[in-house]
Amino acid sequence: MRALDAASRKDGARRSMTRRQAVFAGFCLCCLPRALRAEAFAMEEVGPGIFQRRGPNAEASPANNDAIANIGFIVGRDGVLVTESGGSLADGQWLRAEIRKRTDKPIRHVVMSHVHPDHCFGAAAFGEDKPNYIGHHGLREALEARGAYYRQRLEDVLGPEKAGIVVYPTQSVKDGAEIDLGDRILRFTAHATAHTSCDLSMIDSGSGLLFTGDLLSVGRIPSLDGSLNGWLKEIERLKGMGARQAVPGHGPVRVELAPALAGIGRYLGTLRDETRKAIAADVSIEKAVQSVAQSERGQWDLFDDYNPRNVTVAYKELEWE
Amino acid sequence: MTYAALALGLSLTAALASGAAQAAGASDTDADRDARWKEIAASIFKDRAIQPTETLVKVDAPKRAEDAALVPITLTMPEKDRIKAVHLVIDDNPSPYAAHVSFGPAADPGELKLRVRVNNYTNVHAVAETKDGGLYEAAKFVKASGGCSAPMGMSDEEAMKGMGDMRMKFAGDVQPGKPVEATLMIRHPNFSGMQMNQVTRDYTPARYINKVTVDYGPKNVFVMDGDISIASNPVINFAFLPEGKGPIKVTATDNQGGRWEHSFTAPTASN
Numbered sequence: 001m002r003a004l005d006a007a008s009r010k011d012g013a014r015r016s017m018t019r020r021q022a023v024f025a026g027f028c029l030c031c032l033p034r035a036l037r038a039e040a041f042a043m044e045e046v047g048p049g050i051f052q053r054r055g056p057n058a059e060a061s062p063a064n065n066d067a068i069a070n071i072g073f074i075v076g077r078d079g080v081l082v083t084e085s086g087g088s089l090a091d092g093q094w095l096r097a098e099i100r101k102r103t104d105k106p107i108r109h110v111v112m113s114h115v116h117p118d119h120c121f122g123a124a125a126f127g128e129d130k131p132n133y134i135g136h137h138g139l140r141e142a143l144e145a146r147g148a149y150y151r152q153r154l155e156d157v158l159g160p161e162k163a164g165i166v167v168y169p170t171q172s173v174k175d176g177a178e179i180d181l182g183d184r185i186l187r188f189t190a191h192a193t194a195h196t197s198c199d200l201s202m203i204d205s206g207s208g209l210l211f212t213g214d215l216l217s218v219g220r221i222p223s224l225d226g227s228l229n230g231w232l233k234e235i236e237r238l239k240g241m242g243a244r245q246a247v248p249g250h251g252p253v254r255v256e257l258a259p260a261l262a263g264i265g266r267y268l269g270t271l272r273d274e275t276r277k278a279i280a281a282d283v284s285i286e287k288a289v290q291s292v293a294q295s296e297r298g299q300w301d302l303f304d305d306y307n308p309r310n311v312t313v314a315y316k317e318l319e320w321e
Numbered sequence: 322m323t324y325a326a327l328a329l330g331l332s333l334t335a336a337l338a339s340g341a342a343q344a345a346g347a348s349d350t351d352a353d354r355d356a357r358w359k360e361i362a363a364s365i366f367k368d369r370a371i372q373p374t375e376t377l378v379k380v381d382a383p384k385r386a387e388d389a390a391l392v393p394i395t396l397t398m399p400e401k402d403r404i405k406a407v408h409l410v411i412d413d414n415p416s417p418y419a420a421h422v423s424f425g426p427a428a429d430p431g432e433l434k435l436r437v438r439v440n441n442y443t444n445v446h447a448v449a450e451t452k453d454g455g456l457y458e459a460a461k462f463v464k465a466s467g468g469c470s471a472p473m474g475m476s477d478e479e480a481m482k483g484m485g486d487m488r489m490k491f492a493g494d495v496q497p498g499k500p501v502e503a504t505l506m507i508r509h510p511n512f513s514g515m516q517m518n519q520v521t522r523d524y525t526p527a528r529y530i531n532k533v534t535v536d537y538g539p540k541n542v543f544v545m546d547g548d549i550s551i552a553s554n555p556v557i558n559f560a561f562l563p564e565g566k567g568p569i570k571v572t573a574t575d576n577q578g579g580r581w582e583h584s585f586t587a588p589t590a591s592n
Contacts, residue, residue: 145472145516197475282492282504284434284558286383286393309387316391316554319506320488 043098044253047207049075049184051102052083052253053095057220057301060087060118060157067091069118069214070253073099074204076181079108082131083202083211083247086122088154089164093125107131109179109186112169113213113249114196115142116225117150123167134177135169136190136198143168173200189241191215194231195222203243210243210257218251218260221267221300224310228272228317235265267296271307275314276321285315354412354444358460361410361417362448366456371448374457376400378407378449382463389439389468391552396433396447404430406450411550413443415469415515419550425541427561429500434558437550438468438513469549470515477525480510480553485581487571495588500560505535507556507573507581513549530555531576537587538567563589 041054052072060066066087073095074081080099086092099107107129113119114136120143123133147166154163171177177188184206191199195214202211214222215234224231239261246257270293278288289308297303349357362371381395398404406423407430419437424430439445444460451457473480486508495501507530514527529549535542542561561569568584 141476149467149470149472282490282502284393285391285436286395289387312388312391319556320508320554 043072046072046247046254047204047209050083050204050207050209050247051075051098052247053098054253055087055118055250057250059302059305060154062158065090065094065158065162066118066121066154067094069249070247070251071095071119071122072247072253073107074181074184074186074206075103075105076184076206078180078182079106081109081111081179081181081186082107082126083111084113084119084122084213084249085110085126087118088121088158088162089124090158090162091125092122092164095122096125096129108181109134111135111188111200111202111211112139112167113201113211114199115139115146116196116214117154119213119249120167121150121154121164124164127167132171132179133167133169134171134173134179134188134200136200137172137174138190138193138198139169139200140172142196142198189237191234191237192230193226194234195224196226199226199234201238201241203241208243208245209254210238210241210246212238212246212248214249216246216248216257216260216264218248218255218263219301220250221302221306222264222310223306224268224271224313228268228275228314232265232268232272235261235268263299267293267300270296271310271314272318275311275318279315279319285312288315349442357412358410358444358446361412362446362458365408365410365418366448369456371456371458374449374459377403377451377457378447378459380445380447380459380461382445382461384462384464386439386463386465386468389465390471392437392439392463392465392468394435394437394445396435398430398432398449401429401431403451403453404449405452407433408446408448408450409435409437410446410448411437411439411443412446413441414438414550415440416548416550419548421546422543424543425536427537427540427542427565429560429562430543431500431560432502432558434556436552436556438471438552439463439465439550440469440515441466468552469513470517472516473510473553477510477512480512483508485509485573485579487573487581487583489569489571489583489585491588495563497563499563501563501588502558502560503569505533505557505559505571506554507533507571508554509573509575509579511547511549511551511553511555515549526577528575528577528579530573532572532574533557534572535559535561536570536572537561537565540565542569561587563587 043051043053046052055068071084071086086095110126110131110133112135173188173190179186187203189201199215274292289311292311379397386392409420410417411419442464446460449457488506490504492502509530511529512525517524530547533545569587570584572582574580
């Protein structure tokens with residue numbers, strides 16, 4: 001993780017972060033009293049016909065249009081598949097313009113990897129393409145519960161013109177699904193509750209790359225919003241999917257899969273073990289948020305912004321074991 | 322707004338602005354907050370005088386909540402022999418009167434912990450009621466919002482799984498004469514009535530634990546009247562005196578007629 005850690009330092013987010021505003025407590029979409037200057041990353045070709053833009057390890061702010069996740073597209077023989085749509089209408093529009101700089105092929109599919117706004121709110125930018133919006137079978141319900149709430153929060157930060165509307169999946173993946181772009185096949189897996197209740201991953205047959213969504217985060221601290229035990233199980237599953245390299249939801253846009261999964265597995269395993277210990281020793285939740293997983297602090301950007309919340313979520317789950 | 326009619330009977334139009342107006346209280350002045358507290362206090366305690374205190378009750382809470390739907394609150398009442406009851410009020414919540422806990426003869430009221438929802442930047446007030454009828458208040462300002470309307474992150478069916486299950490944990494070894502710390506956990510979604518399916522526009526109806534009674538043998542430890550501000554899967558830390566006989570019995574009811582009873586074996590001094 002050393003190299004990754006060094007890479008993430010360049011984002012400049014560590015330590016200089018102020019705490020996220022409580023209006024966003026609990027969700028990836030967070031704004032900062034002092035807006036971070038978002039480092040703009042450019043579109044990068046990470047594989048044949050695969051373009052990705054790295055998201056900075058920051059929170060949503062007026063300066064960055066919530067363009068904080070790794071997003072991009074794959075150009076196939078028969079059309080374009082958007083791998084992640086972006087964090088706002090503005091981010092999605094930027095992505096669409098980047099696609100049009102490179103190809104005139106129809107944009108046929110937009111992947112929605114899970115419910116969080118930094119991954120979903122770009123979808124509205126593709127309305128005129130009438131694409132197939134593909135998501136986990138739990139995504140619709142999750143968007144129904146939270147979409148309007150996220151939209152309001154996003155409008156508070158970016159304003160209504162830039163925020164975008166909630167878009168629902170048109171194709172729902174129950175276990176697995178395939179999309180054929182003519183010269184390559186995308187194979188989707190709907191995961192059990194892990195990072196969220198609706199995580200969808202995808203393997204591209206053309207490059208062998210695994211697109212993990214936020215089941216994998218590199219350098220940016222993972223945020224727990226589903227099930228800790230479930231996430232650790234799904235990490236084992238990702239290890240067995242036959243991919244050597246991956247495009248994570250956050251972090252460098254192409255990473256070696258094994259060490260990256262080891263890194264997130266170590267954090268989540270530490271979170272689980274130390275939270276269990278705290279519960280067994282009658283350490284209260286408000287003390288546990290200060291003590292659990294502190295050995296991981298130097299390894300992740302935004303640690304102090306998310307670790308206490310992750311401990312809270314973990315504690316809630318594990319105290320009933 | 323349907324959540325005006327709540328267990329504790331407090332309906333306060335000023336605070337019922339809207340579940341969606343999350344930030345409304347963030348910019349209020351101290352004068353606004355004082356006025357709101359006076360209005361709430363008058364509706365709960367009528368014309369009884371409330372003295373500020375720095376000794377009879379203290380409220381501890383994170384200044385900024387990690388999770389607005391689970392804000393841990395600790396109430397400390399060091400002069401415990403004087404305490405009869407404590408009231409917890411979250412001024413800017415839609416239904417501010419979060420809990421009323423009255424202590425029985427088997428209680429040690431020195432410390433009580435609860436987990437609450439906080440819907441807005443707010444003062445959290447604790448009012449201790451002494452055995453001679455005095456009321457004493459302390460407050461803590463908490464920054465959090467959306468805790469009452471935050472979606473559960475799972476389906477209603479899933480949230481209701483195991484409803485009424487309970488656990489009780491006891492901390493440490495029992496020493497004769499020393500209070501025993503206990504943690505009561507109750508499985509219950511405590512639906513606030515403000516959690517909405519955004520598409521059907523249906524609110525999950527409020528369903529919350531409205532009364533928890535804990536007895537140690539024939540003696541009462543405490544009775545808590547609760548409301549929608551109590552976090553889902555309520556957890557209450559309390560202490561009791563170890564002199565009792567018989568099991569610890571917990572009875573919980575909710576506002577929709579749910580009733581659950583569990584008995585736990587009380588630890589005894591091992592000497």
